[in-house]
Amino acid sequence: MAQTRWWQRGIFYQVYPRSFQDSNADGIGDLDGIRARLDHLVTLGVDAVWISPIFPSPMADFGYDVADYCGIDPMFGDLDAFDRLVAEVHGRGLKIVLDFVPNHTSDQHPWFAESRAARDNPKRDWYIWRDPAPDGGPPNNWMSNFGGPAWSLDAATGQYYYHAFLKEQPDLNWRNPAVRAAMHDVLRFWMARGVDGFRVDVIWHLMKDAEFRDNPPNPEYAPGDGDIRRFLQTRSTDQPDVHDIIAELRAVIDEYEDRVLIGEIYLPIDRLVAYYGENLEGAHLPFNFQLIHASWTAPQLAALIAEYDAAVPEGGWPNWVLGNHDQPRIASRIGAARTRVAAMLLLTLRGTPTLYYGDEIGMENVPIPTQEAQDPWEKNEPGLGLGRDPERTPMQWDASPHAGFTNGRPWLPLAADFATRNVAVQMQQPTSLLNLYRDLIALRRAHPVLHAGTYRKITALGDVLVFLRESAAECVLVALNLAGNAQEDIPLPPGTLGQVLLSTEPGRAERVEGHLSLRPYEGVIVALDARG
Template structure:
């Protein structure tokens, strides 16, 4: 790939306020009849993606992998797994995306590799080979047990005994996902070379998986137990997982990470208009970590946390999260999301018995579109898809299999995209899909919603058009308006434009009296909602939003 790929964009800040659409390649579109999605399938559907009004796509991993963790266990960072296609297929995807005005971000999984990666095979062969120190190895305690009390997110100790080296190696996830040793500068250099490989192929950015997991405490100190902190949100793991019992002071989020992120950013800045978004899973420290990783303009462009990926959908919770970002990360940038490939779909998390799931989907999208920050949407949420309820025998996610039945894992949000209601497997594949297509999902297929005026799909399209039409919504300042009601009220301002938004996230009708210092110049027609303004009183139905120019 020539250096011409370095100039795919003239707007270096395209990411600020961007709407990013996450594609899970295995579940998007099968073009070969294998039962699994692939790169050619994605390329063929980019017209649909562009029609949503998004700015970029984020591709979950498609690299060579044994697929023990669905591609998050990489065995070759610089090639495409045959199940997804070839490097030529990837180049064609990038070219088509750019032709349609879409940026391409890829998932860079560099905290760990597969145990089938050549680096690990060499590292485990002896204690004195060239890559002996490329992974986190440690001697056992005198009684033969693991070096410390660190736990794996996927269950059990974060250490696995290796009989060849007669040492333990660290794994924050599966035993087949050994952690790289970022304290070794040669590891950093090798990883940055793989990043450069994709930059040269024209990618516009990277989503950094588990970005705060790169470094570990060199002294291997034990984590203390977690003390409950009042108002703390964003647990690292479901409550059935003992991982959440620890305060993870030493196995992640180490201070050395800052210097590496600066190296990463310096590489990106050699290319025109490249961006990065980091995934921060750090419990009650998440927002402080976001602030540290995105401040100063010399590290990550933006981060996202798990704060809005919780089951709570209330004015109090949203306000707490947004205020924390505005206060702690004022110099940084947040990427908001309600759903992704790791959590229960938000319509299922937020809907209560008797709710109309479509209305929940619409109010959630309108809200996130009005917040200050960038947005990440997850494939299928624009159709109002709910979490799939799968049988144990259908599960492939090792996390869900490990903790079944108290936790069903992540397969329920990863089922195939539904395109055509009257076709086998809803048009995803002509073969048996790798995960079942729920009947209730097929009824929400794209072809059923495409021309329906009030569909969730068209609500997404109209709302994203509305967002782009107002500069204040994309990058404008943010200010909450005090209210003693269970409502969210705030303004967004940019230049001469100030917009007021009021959200009733409850199921009951309410009235909101405008503050005396706010005068409505013109009400805004928010797609999908029709609140009433009489005098200075706004009447909102349950799950309804109001907007005005003030």
């Protein structure tokens, strides 16, 4: 355990830069704002800040439509502001990870301007162009993740270009060696500026079926699911040769000392773990989103944890996530009462956890009036509840106007409860969710078994999940009550005595013998010793 690397020992914290802190009163967060709030990350105890896209962009998809991979959008600052941020991040003992969006660019990227200029342009093959179907329509049935066909006709050249997301986000052709070389140089550009790693957006999309065959119908599709679920994306994503592409990315990352490659992958566990690479030459951390989509019952959580833990290849490193900028907030998914137990679960499972900004204070989804919706997905498929604005609202720092986020008009509305649910208030409350996160992170750092020890399920009966974290030096039991009623007589392992190290509820530090009792929605961490 002493030989684990920083991204194995550490905790990542995702910042959505538009919503973290505004420094110039335009209502949109920026790099200087992030820099001004680094003390919060240090006090919280996390180890690395992951920043969603900050590159020059027309903002059709809020930065995931990149127009220049080697610059900073003026909305967020400039390269000097970025360098200052990197210096201060490192000066505080933290790491910095950038979002890398290699699947697609903006349609305003100079590469695409050249590509669409003519069929014989040298950069034509940098993107995915196909002739129309015999009826003049799209080349196949692939659908956009944001609604409608994933093909748009370029009238000037008579061909369709492919875009897995918005029509303003044409997909790059990763079968072209020149594309790969250009993107490898992008990684080198940022690592030379001190970036410690990358979270790679939709990494499982990078390669498509070489024959562009139709996707099969989805037998589970139901009206209201959104267009993307009409078909199973077996041809447009997760192709076998994507792993060669990822191995090349990893090789570039490995040119620099102690960097990390994280992949965004929404796939079942058996396909997810393939992204570690056959010989662990893939992503260091293929993002594991199982807790985001889980049904929060003890038996189902126990089953998915065990399945994932067993599936991680030997030498691979697990990771866990409760929320991100694309998913409803954890407090809204499982209810505020369970957020304390969820925090304890996240920070006691084997592997690397990632926190989403605001989850440490229990921020919830904020209802966004239709006329104020910003997310293009919501605008393209209105009324289906697919928009992501509710989980991207400004960070709630204090009770001042606009929650201390801005002196201007926030780009998205604030939560109605910001005056009482904010960092400043919770810092003064010993039993707040924020202070529970701080205590959990400190305990995790003090007890390496909590990040690197083995995982062993003890029981998952009814509403209680109990598991052990074990190493040669320590044995820790975690018991989580997911229900609103007390749970009695939860047995300790035979032949052991326990000392409560931390509870999600105040006032517990007792020795325990034989069995535990849990209050409603309580979780406890217990150090175990052999009796006698």
